[in-house]
Amino acid sequence: MRSQVKLGLNRATGLLAVAAVGAFLYTFMPSCSMLADADDTLCFAIADAKDGVVDWPDEEYLEPGYKNDCGITDYHECDHCDLNPWFLSQDDRDYIEGFGLAQGHGWADLGRADVMTFNEVTKEIDTPLGRTYNAYANLVYANPEGIELDRSQALDNFEYYDTFLKWAPAFVSQKTYRINGNCNRDCETVFSTNCVIARTVHGPFRNDYIDLYQTFFYDLDAVWRASTIVHEVRHARDRNSHNACVCGNGSACDFRWSSNGANTYELMWLAAYYWTPEDHPFITPARRERAASLFNTRRDLMFCEKPRWRIGDFIHINEIPEYYVEQVACSEDPSNTHYCLVLAN
Amino acid sequence: MTRNRYAQTPMRAAAILCALIQIDCTTSEQPYSITGGYTFARDFEGERRVLRIEPSSERLATCIETSLPAGTSSSWKRALLAPAMHQALIDLLFDETRLPSYQADLDAVEESGTFICSPRPSQPDFCYMPELVVTGDVPKVWVKVASKPTPRLVRSPLRFGLQKHVSLSNQGRELVEAFLDAHHACWDPED
Numbered sequence: 032m033r034s035q036v037k038l039g040l041n042r043a044t045g046l047l048a049v050a051a052v053g054a055f056l057y058t059f060m061p062s063c064s065m066l067a068d069a070d071d072t073l074c075f076a077i078a079d080a081k082d083g084v085v086d087w088p089d090e091e092y093l094e095p096g097y098k099n100d101c102g103i104t105d106y107h108e109c110d111h112c113d114l115n116p117w118f119l120s121q122d123d124r125d126y127i128e129g130f131g132l133a134q135g136h137g138w139a140d141l142g143r144a145d146v147m148t149f150n151e152v153t154k155e156i157d158t159p160l161g162r163t164y165n166a167y168a169n170l171v172y173a174n175p176e177g178i179e180l181d182r183s184q185a186l187d188n189f190e191y192y193d194t195f196l197k198w199a200p201a202f203v204s205q206k207t208y209r210i211n212g213n214c215n216r217d218c219e220t221v222f223s224t225n226c227v228i229a230r231t232v233h234g235p236f237r238n239d240y241i242d243l244y245q246t247f248f249y250d251l252d253a254v255w256r257a258s259t260i261v262h263e264v265r266h267a268r269d270r271n272s273h274n275a276c277v278c279g280n281g282s283a284c285d286f287r288w289s290s291n292g293a294n295t296y297e298l299m300w301l302a303a304y305y306w307t308p309e310d311h312p313f314i315t316p317a318r319r320e321r322a323a324s325l326f327n328t329r330r331d332l333m334f335c336e337k338p339r340w341r342i343g344d345f346i347h348i349n350e351i352p353e354y355y356v357e358q359v360a361c362s363e364d365p366s367n368t369h370y371c372l373v374l375a376n
Numbered sequence: 377m378t379r380n381r382y383a384q385t386p387m388r389a390a391a392i393l394c395a396l397i398q399i400d401c402t403t404s405e406q407p408y409s410i411t412g413g414y415t416f417a418r419d420f421e422g423e424r425r426v427l428r429i430e431p432s433s434e435r436l437a438t439c440i441e442t443s444l445p446a447g448t449s450s451s452w453k454r455a456l457l458a459p460a461m462h463q464a465l466i467d468l469l470f471d472e473t474r475l476p477s478y479q480a481d482l483d484a485v486e487e488s489g490t491f492i493c494s495p496r497p498s499q500p501d502f503c504y505m506p507e508l509v510v511t512g513d514v515p516k517v518w519v520k521v522a523s524k525p526t527p528r529l530v531r532s533p534l535r536f537g538l539q540k541h542v543s544l545s546n547q548g549r550e551l552v553e554a555f556l557d558a559h560h561a562c563w564d565p566e567d
Binding site: 225275276277278279281286287289320323324327328331332335336337339341342343 | 413415417424426428430438440442445446447448450452491500502503504505509511512519520521524528530531532533
């Protein structure tokens with residue numbers, strides 16, 4: 032009996048010793064996040080603020096090979112302060128805040144106070160929140176009604192939402208609860224450019240939220256940011272997850288177009304944006320071309336069964352919105368009476 | 377027994393609380409996407425091979441091989457490509473003198489590439505086109521858009537047809553071969 036107690040005590044002492052050594056080593060270990068990605072430029076810039084002034088990152092990580100269609104290198108058009116109407120109007124800023132930014136977390140550190148800061152040379156908006164506004168600007172102003180749109184109308188009210196681009200901001204608004212800003216870069220390895228842009232968290236008994244990462248703010252142009260939001264929102268309250276199959280987009284693949292998932296929504300928005308009239312007051316040729324490029328590239332990456340049509344097939348998307356939205360978008364349900372055009376796979 | 381039952385009550389409460397917390401925290405995270413790098417995806421003879429490489433000096437590659445339709449998730453492999461192999465693939469992609477040939481290959485597959493379809497029970501037919509598609513920050517190419525009179529110069533995937541009736545330039549063939557070598561080195565490095 033005594034020897035058993037002794038043995039037990041020895042084991043406990045041994046375990047305690049191992050735990051103590053582990054704790055000691057752990058104290059001096061570099062953090063896993065440091066090993067995973069030591070390039071959180073934005074986090075460092077915020078931590079290094081001088082007299083409260085942050086030196087915001089201004090380079091896109093896709094540079095120097097970043098010869099983007101949006102004219103970033105030459106004109107910084109997509110994030111140009113003069114070309115985004117919210118920059119001149121408090122009403123517009125309030126409207127954009129209503130997309131879930133107002134109740135978002137993390138924005139105080141990411142420049143809510145100085146959202147209007149811009150690069151004096153390029154006139155490019157500097158702050159993460161400002162660049163997020165520019166993403167929403169594409170959603171808001173692609174629809175000519177802009178902030179006059181009543182986003183609270185029911186999403187199946189196609190008499191009111193008579194174009195896809197009019198419906199899209201209402202969809203984004205009604206399906207978003209909270210948009211958070213996050214200074215981290217979430218990349219595969221140190222210096223990797225394979226980084227997560229945004230992440231949506233949803234589940235029962237909780238409010239969904241979307242986290243936006245450094246890559247969202249500084250590696251993407253504003254058109255791509257906008258389509259990202261449409262994509263993420265489809266994950267949020269609709270709780271539509273990606274499928275477990277193999278495509279060129281890592282873990283963010285959908286089986287096919289008619290899965291009606293986040294990838295389908297993202298591409299539909301890009302197609303509708305592309306097919307706006309050429310004299311559109313907000314969508315310049317550079318923005319339009321950017322949407323086309325994104326559509327062309329991403330349609331080949333995101334689906335395990337590649338869609339057979341191209342952007343030209345969407346020429347009427349802005350005329351018949353109800354054929355393209357929600358459950359009626361290319362449904363395979365035989366009881367669904369909506370015409371599905373050619374987008375059936 | 378009675379004492380034990382009372383003693384278990386707080387334990388049960390704690391267990392229920394933990395379960396509820398677990399349910400509340402059961403979230404489904406959706407990594408959205410990846411930004412940089414180049415993706416080569418080849419669909420051929422009922423098989424899909426995908427290789428992702430990083431630009432410039434990063435030699436990290438990820439790859440996967442699966443049968444078509446690629447309905448079930450397989451796991452991706454990671455490997456460091458040999459510097460020469462990685463550089464060769466990048467060089468082939470960005471050699472400006474090769475771009476006209478790549479453009480011709482793209483036009484050929486757009487014009488005469490055909491889908492191979494097979495029926496599936498209670499599902500739409502599965503169709504794929506035998507081709508290699510390269511996406512990422514690739515050089516701009518001229519793309520025809522329906523209803524537009526002239527082609528447009530946009531950043532669009534490069535496509536190389538792998539069917540006998542689709543012409544493929546020597547330059548395109550070299551790129552396909554280099555991709556296959558790199559994919560093999562990533563997928564089966566011991567071989």
